[in-house]
Amino acid sequence: MNKYDWLSLMMVGICIVLSFFINENNKYPGIFLLVFSVLTITGVIFAFLSKKWSNIILRSALNIASFVFFFFLLLAMGIGER
Structure with missing residues (x-):
């Protein structure tokens, strides 16, 4: 694994850690959505810079899945407020 693989995985980890700090009082x-989208885009870019097809597919899927999970979390919090 090269440094871009590690950076892509680190973006997923940062997204997961940030999702723990979201609560209904925000x-x-x-x-948070802006930060998550920037982290996801940079994670996908780092995945493409790794130049291995298996890593590109896996890291891109992980980054996009973490963003989709976070988006649904925000959507659920918005629905729960009503």
Whole structure:
């Protein structure tokens, strides 16, 4: 594994750790969505820079899956407020 593989995995880890800090008292969930989207895009870019097809597919899927999970988490929090 090269440094881009590790950076791509680190972006997934950061996204997972940040998801623990979201609660129903956040006034600005859009900021978390912006940070998550930036982390996901950089993770996918790092995955493509690794230049191995298996790593590209796996790391891109992990980054996109973490973003989709986070998006559904924010959506559920928004529905729960009503």
